[in-house]
Amino acid sequence: MRIGMFFREALRSIRANAAISVAATVTALIAVFILGAFIPSFMYVRSAVDSQKAKVDVDVYIADTASVAQVNSLRDRLNGLRTDGTVAEVTYVSKEDALRIMRERLRDPSVLDELPSNPLPAKFNVRPTDAENADVIVAAVKDDPALDPTEGIVYPESTADRLLTAAKFVQWAGFVLIGILLLAAVLLIGNTIRLSIFARRREVEVMRLVGATNWFIRWPFMIEGVICGLVGAVVAVGMLWGIKVGVVDAWAAGADSALTKTGSAAGTIAFPMLTLVLVGAGALLGAIGSGITLRRFLKV
Amino acid sequence: MSDGPDSGRPAFTLVEVPQATEDPAQDDMAALFSAPVQDGTRRKGDIFRPGPGPMVEFRGVTKTYQGNSRGLDDVSLRIGTGEFVFLVGPSGSGKSTFIRLIIRELRPTEGSVIVGGRELGELRRGKVPYLRRAIGCVFQDFRLLPDRTAAENVAYALQVTGHKKAEVRRRVPEILSLVGLDGKYDRLPRELSGGEQQRVSIARALVNHPRLLIADEPTGNLDPETSLGIMDLLLRINRTGTTVLVATHDRHTVDRMQMRVIALQEGRVVRDEESSGYHDRTGEVPA
Ligand SMILES: Nc1ncnc2c1ncn2[C@@H]1O[C@H](COP(=O)(O)OP(=O)(O)OP(=O)(O)O)[C@@H](O)[C@H]1O
Ligand SMILES: [Mg+2]
Numbered sequence: 160m161r162i163g164m165f166f167r168e169a170l171r172s173i174r175a176n177a178a179i180s181v182a183a184t185v186t187a188l189i190a191v192f193i194l195g196a197f198i199p200s201f202m203y204v205r206s207a208v209d210s211q212k213a214k215v216d217v218d219v220y221i222a223d224t225a226s227v228a229q230v231n232s233l234r235d236r237l238n239g240l241r242t243d244g245t246v247a248e249v250t251y252v253s254k255e256d257a258l259r260i261m262r263e264r265l266r267d268p269s270v271l272d273e274l275p276s277n278p279l280p281a282k283f284n285v286r287p288t289d290a291e292n293a294d295v296i297v298a299a300v301k302d303d304p305a306l307d308p309t310e311g312i313v314y315p316e317s318t319a320d321r322l323l324t325a326a327k328f329v330q331w332a333g334f335v336l337i338g339i340l341l342l343a344a345v346l347l348i349g350n351t352i353r354l355s356i357f358a359r360r361r362e363v364e365v366m367r368l369v370g371a372t373n374w375f376i377r378w379p380f381m382i383e384g385v386i387c388g389l390v391g392a393v394v395a396v397g398m399l400w401g402i403k404v405g406v407v408d409a410w411a412a413g414a415d416s417a418l419t420k421t422g423s424a425a426g427t428i429a430f431p432m433l434t435l436v437l438v439g440a441g442a443l444l445g446a447i448g449s450g451i452t453l454r455r456f457l458k459v
Numbered sequence: 460m461s462d463g464p465d466s467g468r469p470a471f472t473l474v475e476v477p478q479a480t481e482d483p484a485q486d487d488m489a490a491l492f493s494a495p496v497q498d499g500t501r502r503k504g505d506i507f508r509p510g511p512g513p514m515v516e517f518r519g520v521t522k523t524y525q526g527n528s529r530g531l532d533d534v535s536l537r538i539g540t541g542e543f544v545f546l547v548g549p550s551g552s553g554k555s556t557f558i559r560l561i562i563r564e565l566r567p568t569e570g571s572v573i574v575g576g577r578e579l580g581e582l583r584r585g586k587v588p589y590l591r592r593a594i595g596c597v598f599q600d601f602r603l604l605p606d607r608t609a610a611e612n613v614a615y616a617l618q619v620t621g622h623k624k625a626e627v628r629r630r631v632p633e634i635l636s637l638v639g640l641d642g643k644y645d646r647l648p649r650e651l652s653g654g655e656q657q658r659v660s661i662a663r664a665l666v667n668h669p670r671l672l673i674a675d676e677p678t679g680n681l682d683p684e685t686s687l688g689i690m691d692l693l694l695r696i697n698r699t700g701t702t703v704l705v706a707t708h709d710r711h712t713v714d715r716m717q718m719r720v721i722a723l724q725e726g727r728v729v730r731d732e733e734s735s736g737y738h739d740r741t742g743e744v745p746a
Contacts, residue, residue, distance in 0.1 A: 164618060175606050365602045368564060369663065370592035371619045373585070 168379035169386060176355050180387055183351035183448075187391025187441050190344030194337065195399045195437045201333040203427040208326040215290040215322070219283040219300055220310035223254075229305040230281075236300055237283055245295050248286040254279055280307045290323055341444065348448030352384050356456050363457065377453045384449025385442050392441020396434050403430060506582075506589045507575025507670060513537040514671055514702040515561060519570035522556050522726075530556035532726035533570070538704060540670075543697045545713050546706040547737055548723035554706035555599055557723070558675050561704075562596055563587055575670065592620050595664030597674035599706075601656045603648040609635060609659045610644040616663045634662045639688065653680035661689065671702045678709050686712060710737035 173180040219237070221230055240246040252260070257279040262268040287293050293314050301312060356363065366376050428436075515538040522530035531553045538544050546554050559565040560572050563579050572579045575593060582590060603612050610631050617627045635644055638658040648656050657680050664672060674693065678686035690705075690712050697703045707713065713720060714736040722730035730739060 171606065362604050362606075365604055366615070366619070367588070368562065368591060368596065368598070368602060369616045369619060370588045370590075370667075371615075372588045375588075375619060 165378040165382055169382035172355060172359065172379055172383050173386065176358050179351055179355045179358060180383070183348050183355075183384065183387035183445075184391045184394075186344060186347040186351060187388045187444055188395045189391075190340060190347075190444060191392040191395035191437050191441045192398060193340055194440060195395055195433060196402075197333075197337065197340075198433060198436065199427045201329070201337075204329050205326070205333075206427065208322060208329060211322050215287070215293060215314065217285040217287065217293055217296050217312060217314040218310075219285060219296075219303075219312050220307035221281045221283070221305055222307040223280060225305040229303075233300065233303050233305040234283065236303065237285055237296075240285075240296060240299060244288060245292045246285055247288045250284045250286075252282050252284055254281045257281065280310055282310075341440075344444050345448045345451065348384060348388065348444055349452040351387075352380060352449040352452045353456055355383065356380060356452065373457065377457055380453055380457070381446065381449050384445035386445070388441040388443070388445025388448070389438065390441075392438045392444075395441070396437050399433075399437075400430070505593060506577060506586055507593055508577060510576055511540075512576050513573075514540045514542070514575060515704070516573040517557075517560075517570065518573070520560065520567045520572060521569040522553075522560060522565060523568045529553075529726045530565075531560070531567075531723075534723075534726070534728055535570075536721065536728060536731060538702065540702055541697070541700055543694065543703045543716075543718045544705070545716075545718055545720045546704060546723065547708070547713060547720055548729075550708070551725075552723040553726040554723060555675055556726070558596070558673050558704070558706060561671075561673060562591055562594055588619075592667060593670050595667060595669030595672045597657070597660045597664045597672075597677045599675040599679070601648070601660040603656055603659055603663075605648055608645045608647055609640060609651065609655075609662075612648070612659055613663045613666050616666050620667055630666060634666045635659075637665070638662045638692070639685070654682070654685060657681065658685075658689070661692075665696065669701065671704070672696060673704045673706075675706045676708065677705060678707065678712065683711070690716065713737040 219233070221233065225233075234249070234251070237246060237249045241249060254277050258271065258277050261279060262271055265271070285296055287296060297312050297314065300306070306312070363376055517534045517536050520531055520534045524530055534553075534557070546557060548554055556565065560567055560579075561574055563572075563582065566580065574590065577590070579590070604615060607615065613631045613634060614627050617630060622630075632644065635641070638661050640655060640658055640662065643651065643655060646655075648659070651659065657677065661674070661677060664674070672693070677693070678689055681689060686709065693703050693705060694716070717734045717736065719733050720730065720735040720737070721728060
């Protein structure tokens with residue numbers, strides 16, 4: 160009964176101040192729309208970077224002269240890294256395996272037949288849990304006696320570093336942008352609610368004089384903010400859906416083969432999930448926006 | 460309803476000051492203003508302290524507005540529980556200021572205001588709404604909510620105090636009918652005449668069965684007949700145990716009713732007499 164009444168009061172206030180309510184709704188719409196365009200793009204870039212990062216692995220080459228005991232001790236050290244979470248996987252690639260892989264890669268494998276002996280060293284292929292851990296792995300085993308003196312440890316240092324920098328940049332830029340965007344939206348919605356309070360200040364005065372408590376007066380404004388946020392979010396989601404179906408999906412269908420060729424496993428957020436996030440964000444924007452304003456402008 | 464409120468059947472029929480035991484209207488009133496008002500038991504959220512003390516007490520109260528304009532000047536007085544008091548005085552003498560101090564719409568510059576045993580200066584902010592619920596106030600400028608109908612305006616005062624929907628539906632027409640607004644429940648304030656708006660304001664003040672009923676110029680916009688009807692209503696409410704304070708310029712009413720009169724002039728109490736009229740007993744305008 161209480162909730163129903165506050166809800167009706169909120170609708171009454173929205174109707175009474177239609178222009179202001181529309182302004183708040185449009186503010187929420189714009190913010191949620193930008194957020195809704197940004198989140199999938201951001202997640203796409205991040206997942207692209209992640210899928211590249213997953214390919215950063217470390218090859219630890221083993222000297223042909225290393226004894227079985229030495230090789231086992233190296234394996235133990237690497238497996239030790241696996242237990243502390245630095246390493247995801249350790250694969251042993253024997254000399255023969257290495258040669259076979261080489262043979263598969265070459266356009267004309269016959270050149271290998273002319274070699275007097277197998278020149279390729281055996282190796283441990285180590286996949287770190289995170290590209291950042293490559294350095295830790297290198298540091299842990301770089302003095303190992305079993306290492307091949309010429310090949311040693313090989314990992315795509317510069318690629319990894321560049322990817323890491325890019326990934327971090329994308330991440331931080333994303334957070335900062337989303338943060339600024341949300342802050343701006345909260346302030347704008349807060350401001351429109353302030354206008355709504357101002358437009359109704361005489362009424363609020365009367366409500367107080369007949370004994371309404373602070374929260375009795377506040378709830379309808381709060382709900383008003385949430386309704387504006389929700390409606391704005393729903394309209395924004397509708398627009399995003401239109402753009403997704405009309406533009407992005409069509410483009411992705413055309414680009415699909417190209418993407419799979421480069422082996423990109425990049426994905427992005429599913430639309431229903433995005434809808435949920437955005438509608439939640441809209442409601443939250445409205446609630447926080449009006450909440451902040453009410454604290455400042457609606458005191459007994 | 461093509462009939463105006465004042466054509467045809469009058470809103471109230473004023474009998475000579477009625478005898479409580481013989482008047483059937485008095486029984487209606489007792490039914491409408493149910494037991495709690497009379498037996499003094501505490502209601503939920505009631506902030507008035509029980510006890511034999513006065514309902515309102517002013518102790519050396521001075522209210523200076525911004526720009527050094529004087530609203531009240533060193534006023535000390537008591538209004539006992541169950542009293543009926545007229546507050547008179549020329550325009551600008553401080554009547555509204557007096558009333559606004561009681562509901563803590565204003566706070567005194569000096570001195571203290573005590574209502575229902577509560578020193579208002581010490582009342583926490585959060586308690587102010589509860590103070591106002593215990594007081595019914597008819598404002599000089601009505602203070603109706605402009606986008607709500609007569610019924611909704613009255614209902615708001617009930618909703619504020621957390622009454623159930625069914626209770627609101629039952630009580631609102633009852634009280635609107637009591638002030639003679641039958642058939643006008645769904646009119647917005649701007650669709651009502653000044654006198655009708657005033658009666659909505661009165662209905663709203665009554666609907667919560669306040670312990671203290673304050674009316675600032677409740678008959679200012681009413682014809683003499685309706686005016687009498689309103690005063691009669693206030694008197695009947697007073698008989699149920701409610702303390703009533705009426706600020707007015709209406710000399711005839713004051714003279715006719717012969718109640719306690721507090722006269723203000725330039726913010727000072729210049730006369731405070733039991734069973735009195737608008738003017739001094741000498742017939743002089745209070746000087
Ligand atoms: N908000 C205010 N700011 C400054 N002065 C004020 C304010 N309200 C009232 N006053 C002054 O205080 C004095 C008392 O005003 P008040 O409204 O109490 O008079 P009143 O007796 O109710 O008059 P009326 O019969 O015309 O309603 C007046 O001189 C008035 O000008
Ligand atoms: Mg006045």
